[in-house]
Amino acid sequence: MVTVPPRRRAPSPFPPLRRRDQSCIIQNTDSISSSNMMHMRSLILLLSISLSPLFGLSQICESGIGYCDSESVLSSKVLIAGGTVVNADHQEVADVYVEDGVIVDVRPNIKVSDGVRIIDATGKFVMPGGIDPHTHLAMEFMGTETIDNFFSGQAAALAGGTTMHIDFVIPVHGSLSKGYEAYVEKAKLSCMDYGFHMAITKWDDTVSKEMEIMVKENGINSFKFFMAYKGSLMISDELLLEGLKQCKSLGALAMVHAENGDAVFEGQKRMIELGITGPEGHALSRPPVLEGEATARAIRLAAFVNAPLYVVHVMSIDAMEEIARAQKSGQKVIGEPVVSGLVLDDSVLWDPDFITAAKQVTIFLFVMSPPIRAPGHGKALQAALSTGILKLVGTDHCTFNSTQKSFGIDDFRKIPNGVNGLEERMHLVWDTMVESGQLSVTDFVRVTSTECAKLFNIYPRKGAIRAGSDADIIIFNPNSTFHISASSHHSRSDTNVYEGRHGKGKVEVTIAGGKIVWENDELKVVPGSGKYVSMPPFNYLYNGIDKADENYLTSLKAPVNRIKPSL
Ligand SMILES: NC(=O)NCCC(=O)O
Numbered sequence: 001m002v003t004v005p006p007r008r009r010a011p012s013p014f015p016p017l018r019r020r021d022q023s024c025i026i027q028n029t030d031s032i033s034s035s036n037m038m039h040m041r042s043l044i045l046l047l048s049i050s051l052s053p054l055f056g057l058s059q060i061c062e063s064g065i066g067y068c069d070s071e072s073v074l075s076s077k078v079l080i081a082g083g084t085v086v087n088a089d090h091q092e093v094a095d096v097y098v099e100d101g102v103i104v105d106v107r108p109n110i111k112v113s114d115g116v117r118i119i120d121a122t123g124k125f126v127m128p129g130g131i132d133p134h135t136h137l138a139m140e141f142m143g144t145e146t147i148d149n150f151f152s153g154q155a156a157a158l159a160g161g162t163t164m165h166i167d168f169v170i171p172v173h174g175s176l177s178k179g180y181e182a183y184v185e186k187a188k189l190s191c192m193d194y195g196f197h198m199a200i201t202k203w204d205d206t207v208s209k210e211m212e213i214m215v216k217e218n219g220i221n222s223f224k225f226f227m228a229y230k231g232s233l234m235i236s237d238e239l240l241l242e243g244l245k246q247c248k249s250l251g252a253l254a255m256v257h258a259e260n261g262d263a264v265f266e267g268q269k270r271m272i273e274l275g276i277t278g279p280e281g282h283a284l285s286r287p288p289v290l291e292g293e294a295t296a297r298a299i300r301l302a303a304f305v306n307a308p309l310y311v312v313h314v315m316s317i318d319a320m321e322e323i324a325r326a327q328k329s330g331q332k333v334i335g336e337p338v339v340s341g342l343v344l345d346d347s348v349l350w351d352p353d354f355i356t357a358a359k360q361v362t363i364f365l366f367v368m369s370p371p372i373r374a375p376g377h378g379k380a381l382q383a384a385l386s387t388g389i390l391k392l393v394g395t396d397h398c399t400f401n402s403t404q405k406s407f408g409i410d411d412f413r414k415i416p417n418g419v420n421g422l423e424e425r426m427h428l429v430w431d432t433m434v435e436s437g438q439l440s441v442t443d444f445v446r447v448t449s450t451e452c453a454k455l456f457n458i459y460p461r462k463g464a465i466r467a468g469s470d471a472d473i474i475i476f477n478p479n480s481t482f483h484i485s486a487s488s489h490h491s492r493s494d495t496n497v498y499e500g501r502h503g504k505g506k507v508e509v510t511i512a513g514g515k516i517v518w519e520n521d522e523l524k525v526v527p528g529s530g531k532y533v534s535m536p537p538f539n540y541l542y543n544g545i546d547k548a549d550e551n552y553l554t555s556l557k558a559p560v561n562r563i564k565p566s567l
């Protein structure tokens with residue numbers, strides 16, 4: 001009999017900075033390891049079933065560890081009966097009938113023949129699966145690679161009710177085609193549907209041409225420009241202008257990570273000179289004013305080109321207010337908060353009790369860019385999401401385990417930036433926004449799914465419960481509860497930035513591509529079953545842009561009594 005070898009536990013990466021309580025870390029790490037091990041065994045088992053010819057893993061299957069109800073995995077006809085079906089614009093009590101991965105019918109009292117799996121959803125919400133617009137799986141970053149790949153990250157997502165995500169392809173030495181090929185390879189492990197955005201890290205004619213190929217041949221309709229990470233991903237204003245122009249000509253959406261990277265670099269030097277090398281130096285070196293400045297700059301450059309703009313991970317009041325001001329003047333600017341920015345704050349950094357080892361770990365976990373801000377920012381972002389200034393919620397899932405986070409034990413600049421969230425997003429948005437009365441149930445669907453589908457031009461195939469849409473569906477019990485812990489999550493990380501959080505509402509069933517993949521707290525996932533979702537250009541933001549350009553040019557050409565042109 002073959003057994004799966006246990007995952008080796010890394011030694012505690014947090015040597016005695018100001019140690020008082022190290023036993024706590026070791027204890028936690030122990031329990032985390034064994035529990036994660038159980039998840040990984042189950043996942044490995046399923047992986048072995050579908051890819052065993054490829055990977056030669058058939059013996060693992062025979063060891064009989066874990067669970068695999070192939071009946072459910074393969075079941076293609078499902079009736080979800082008696083639930084409240086919620087779309088972004090409407091909710092009603094109805095049945096949902098699914099066949100071969102597609103929603104066939106949505107109406108009360110659907111009758112079905114034998115052989116159809118019937119799930120009773122009475123008293124529960126039946127909603128479109130979540131779509132996460134912002135993830136980084138298997139991303140090489142800051143000298144390491146994110147701990148979650150396209151399999152473990154997606155498995156975690158499915159357990160939390162997210163059925164599609166859009167990941168950022170990072171070019172290889174500036175080459176978009178090489179980056180694309182690398183991500184196509186990484187994504188072969190996928191167990192749910194996914195799409196790609198593409199980062200732009202340098203500019204020349206080849207990149208410009210490759211952008212066209214990405215849009216016209218590879219189904220990518222959005223490009224991201226990092227205004228931070230000096231010396232690696234950061235671009236100049238000149239490049240941003242070229243990129244905005246090319247995005248506009250292709251009907252693609254330009255996205256920005258908005259922080260002033262030069263000023264962040266200066267802020268980091270300042271901290272090191274002051275002897276502040278711990279994780280608090282990260283937050284101190286890149287204050288909200290630098291996020292506000294870059295957001296304002298990107299918005300103004302987009303206005304100058306008359307192109308729509310998407311600002312990723314809005315973390316501060318400063319950035320949010322720039323977006324609100326632009327929207328008020330009629331500019332098409334989309335702001336994306338991420339779960340960490342909505343629900344976490346930096347108080348742990350300044351807690352006098354933070355010298356305990358457990359809290360030291362937390363502080364390292366919190367390091368992401370832009371940083372998690374002081375408490376008032378999160379509240380303001382929630383309000384902006386509630387009033388529609390911010391439109392959709394992502395995660396920026398970019399997970400590093402405690403060993404990786406410890407690379408910056410002596411220098412905060414070396415702590416890999418990023419937090420988890422793929423598995424937690426739906427629950428935390430529900431608990432924070434719906435339970436508090438800031439969002440309705442229909443708005444919940446809009447910000448977690450439908451708006452993303454519309455923006456990236458895949459609605460109503462995705463983001464809706466209606467006949468003809470993909471059968472990506474969750475059954476959500478508002479009367480149940482969720483609990484977050486690294487000991488039970490499905491990410492490969494040994495830590496969770498939301499450790500210990502709990503609240504109302506629970507995703508009880510996830511159906512992805514017509515298959516029941518999450519039920520009774522069990523995950524049934526098959527690597528290679530996820531499909532790439534091609535996203536066409538020219539979304540609704542482009543309506544009217546041609547007309548505005550035309551008016552501008554006409555006013556410029558007016559021969560006499562020249563009218564002062566305006567954009
Ligand atoms: N946000 C973060 O800290 N890591 C992921 C990369 C990025 O989105 O900036």
Ligand SMILES: [Zn+2]
Binds near residue numbers: 312370
């Ligand atoms: Zn970013």
Ligand SMILES: [Zn+2]
Binds near residue numbers: 135136398
């Ligand atoms: Zn990101």
